Amino acid sequence: xxxxxxxxxxxxxxxxxxxxxxxxxxxxxxxxxxxxxxxxxxxxxxxxxxxxxxxxxxxxxxxxxxxxxxxxxxxxxxxxxxxxxxxxxxxxxxxxxxxxxxxxxxxxxxxxxxxxxxxxxxxxxxxxxxxxxxxxxxxxxxxxxxxxxxxxxxxxxxxxxxxxxxxxxxxxxxxxxxxxxxxxxxxxxxxxxxxxxxxxxxxxxxxxxxxxxxxxxxxxxxxxxxxxxxxxxxxxxxxxxxxxxxxxxxxxxxxxxxxxxxxxxxxxxxxxxxxxxxxxxxxxxxxxxxxxxxxxxxxxxxxxxxxxxxxxxxxxxxxxxxxxxxxxxxxxxxxxxxxxxxxxxxxxxxxxxxxxxxxxxxxxxxxxxxxxxxxxxxxxxxxxxxxxxxxxxxxxxxxxxxxxxxxxxxxxxxxxxxxxxxxxxxxxxxxxxxxxxxxxxxxxxxxx
Numbered sequence: 001x002x003x004x005x006x007x008x009x010x011x012x013x014x015x016x017x018x019x020x021x022x023x024x025x026x027x028x029x030x031x032x033x034x035x036x037x038x039x040x041x042x043x044x045x046x047x048x049x050x051x052x053x054x055x056x057x058x059x060x061x062x063x064x065x066x067x068x069x070x071x072x073x074x075x076x077x078x079x080x081x082x083x084x085x086x087x088x089x090x091x092x093x094x095x096x097x098x099x100x101x102x103x104x105x106x107x108x109x110x111x112x113x114x115x116x117x118x119x120x121x122x123x124x125x126x127x128x129x130x131x132x133x134x135x136x137x138x139x140x141x142x143x144x145x146x147x148x149x150x151x152x153x154x155x156x157x158x159x160x161x162x163x164x165x166x167x168x169x170x171x172x173x174x175x176x177x178x179x180x181x182x183x184x185x186x187x188x189x190x191x192x193x194x195x196x197x198x199x200x201x202x203x204x205x206x207x208x209x210x211x212x213x214x215x216x217x218x219x220x221x222x223x224x225x226x227x228x229x230x231x232x233x234x235x236x237x238x239x240x241x242x243x244x245x246x247x248x249x250x251x252x253x254x255x256x257x258x259x260x261x262x263x264x265x266x267x268x269x270x271x272x273x274x275x276x277x278x279x280x281x282x283x284x285x286x287x288x289x290x291x292x293x294x295x296x297x298x299x300x301x302x303x304x305x306x307x308x309x310x311x312x313x314x315x316x317x318x319x320x321x322x323x324x325x326x327x328x329x330x331x332x333x334x335x336x337x338x339x340x341x342x343x344x345x346x347x348x349x350x351x352x353x354x355x356x357x358x359x360x361x362x363x364x365x366x367x368x369x370x371x372x373x374x375x376x377x378x379x380x381x382x383x384x385x386x387x388x389x390x391x392x393x394x395x396x397x398x399x400x401x402x403x404x405x406x407x408x409x410x411x412x413x414x415x416x417x418x419x420x421x422x423x424x425x426x427x428x429x430x431x432x433x434x435x436x437x438x439x440x441x442x443x444x445x446x447x448x
Contacts, residue, residue: 049154050347050418051297052143052382054305055290055332056122056165057354058173058283059312062368063376064360064397065321066094068111077360077396080318088387096325099333100378105387106336106345108447110377112391112400115407116356118372120312121172125355126305127179128411128438136429138180143411144303145178146437147418148185149427154300157249159188162296164289165307168282175305180429187305190254253299254292267291267334274309274323283310285324290331294338297348302418311354315365328352336380349382349417351410360396374400377410382417384447408440416443 062079064070069083069092083092086104093101093109100107117124123131126142141149144161153160163175178185252258272284285308293304308331309324332352339345357375358368374393380386391403415422415437423441426434 049300049302050349050382051301052147052303052349052351052414052418053293053297053335054125054143054303055350055352056125056173056175056305056307057309057311057328057352058122058168058170058307059120059310060354060356060358060370060375061311062313062317062321062358063111063374063393064358064368065317066097066325067109067376067378068393068397069094070360070395070397073360073396076362079362081321091387091389094325096321097329099329103333103337106340106380108379108384108386109389110379110391110405110410110444111389111393112402112404113353113357113375113377113407113410114373114400114404116372116375118356118370119172120170120370121355122175122307123172124407125353126176128408136180136431136433136435138182138430141179141181141185141427142176142187142303142305143414144187144305145181145185146427147302148178149181150420150425151302154302155249158253158296158300159250160300160302161185161187162301162303163187163189163305164292164296165189165305166282166284166286168307169280173307175307180435181427187303249299250296253295253301256288256291256295259291259295263338264288264291266337268327268330271327274327275320278310281310283307285309285327287327287331287334290335291338294335294342294344294348297344298342313358313367314363314369315367317358317362317367319366332378332380339381345381346383347381349384349414350380351377351414352379353377353410357397360398373398374404379410379413379447382414384413384417386447388446390444390446405444406440408438409442409444411438412441413443413447416448 064077065079065081069081070078071083072078082095084095084098084101085092086101088104091104091109093104117130117132119131121131123129127140128143129135129140142161144163148160151160165175168174175187177183177187256264267290268287270284270286270288272279272286274285275283278284289306289308293306296304308328311324313320332350336345336350339348339350354375356370356372359371363369374397391405392401393399394401412422420437422437426436429435
C-alpha cells in the first residue's frame with residue numbers, strides 16, 4: 001500500500017485529510033487502484049447520475065421511541081417519550097425528532113417493515129438478502145457494489161461506492177462489500193484496514209500538489225517494492241489513480257473546509273463519545289459524515305453508506321435515546337434539507353434504518369431487546385411521494401397490522417429510483433449464471 005506521509009490537516013471530525021489521500025485505502029483484495037479503475041471502466045458508464053445514501057443504525061433502533069409511538073399502550077410498552085405533531089396533518093413522531101417533524105412533508109415513514117432475519121448484521125440492510133439464505137458462489141453483493149458493476153464510475157476520480165462508516169467492534173455490523181461481482185467493485189473506505197502495509201516516506205503532503213513529484217515517488221516505490229502496483233501498468237490508469245489522489249474531486253468532496261460554514265453548522269457538532277464507549281468500539285456520532293455523504297454524491301458517488309452511533313440498548317434505552325436520537329434527527333434533517341436546496345431531491349434517495357426493531361415490552365433494565373417481527377424505516381428524496389406514513393402496527397407495536405412492507409420492497413423502490421428495473425436486470429455470478437438483484441421485485445406502490 002502507498003501512503004502519503006506528512007503533517008495531517010485535521011477535519012472537523014478529527015479525521016486527517018491525509019487519511020483520505022492514501023492509495024492503500026483504494027487497494028482491496030490485492031488489487032491496485034489502477035486495476036479497479038480499469039475494471040470499472042470496462043463495466044460501462046451511464047450519462048445520468050442517480051444516487052443513494054444509506055444510513056445504517058447498528059443494533060436495531062427502537063421503533064416505538066422514534067417513528068411509531070404508542071401513547072395509549074400500557075406503561076411497560078409505551079416508554080418515556082411523547083409523540084409530537086409534524087408539518088403533515090395526522091402524522092406524529094417522537095419528541096426526540098423535532099427537526100424531522102418540522103419537514104415531514106419531505107420524508108416517508110414505513111411503520112410496518114417486515115422480513116428482518118434477526119441477526120446483528122448489516123448484511124440484509126446492505127444487500128436486501130438474508131445471510132442464512134441460499135447465496136451464489138462468492139455471496140450477494142451490496143447494493144453499492146451492484147451499482148458499480150452495472151454502471152461504473154460517473155467520474156474516474158470518484159469511486160462509485162463509498163463507505164464512510166467507522167470500523168465497528170462487532171464485525172458483522174460493518175458495511176458489506178462486493179460478493180460475487182468481485183473486489184474491483186468493493187467500497188472505497190477512507191479509513192480502511194488496507195492502509196497499513198507500505199509507506200512512501202519521502203513524499204510529504206506539501207508535495208502532493210505537484211503531480212510530477214508524486215508520480216516520481218510512485219515510480220520509485222514501484223521499483224523498490226514487489227507488492228506495489230504491478231509492472232507494466234497502463235499509463236492511463238496510473239494517471240487516473242493519481243487523479244484520485246491529487247486532482248481531486250474525491251479529496252475536495254471529503255474536505256469540509258471547502259463547505260459554507262453556515263451549512264456545516266446546520267449539521268451540528270460531532271460527538272465521538274456520545275455513549276461513552278462509542279469511540280473505542282467504533283460507534284461515534286459523527287455529524288459531518290452526513291455532510292460528506294451529500295458532497296460525495298454531488299462529486300459522482302453512486303452509493304454512500306454511513307453507520308451512526310449504536311442502538312443495541314438492552315439497558316438504559318431511554319437515557320441512550322436522549323443522547324443519540326436528537327443528533328440523528330439533526331443530521332438527517334440537515335442532509336435532506338441540503339438535498340432539496342441543491343435540487344438533488346429527485347436524484348438522491350436517502351434510507352435510514354437498522355437490522356430489526358426492539359421489543360414492545362420494556363425489560364427490567366429499562367431496555368428493549370431484539371424484535372425482528374416488525375420495525376420501521378425513514379426514506380426521503382429519490383423523486384418519491386413523501387409526506388406519508390406507510391403501514392401500521394398493532395396497539396403494542398408487536399406486528400404489522402396493516403400493509404406489511406418487506407425489506408426487499410424497499411430495495412426494489414431504491415433500484416426503481418435509480419432507473420433499474422429489477423424484474424429484468426441481472427448480473428452474472430462466478431459461474432456465468434444471471435442473478436436477479438432481488439427475489440421480490442415490486443417497488444412500494446405508495447412511493448413511486
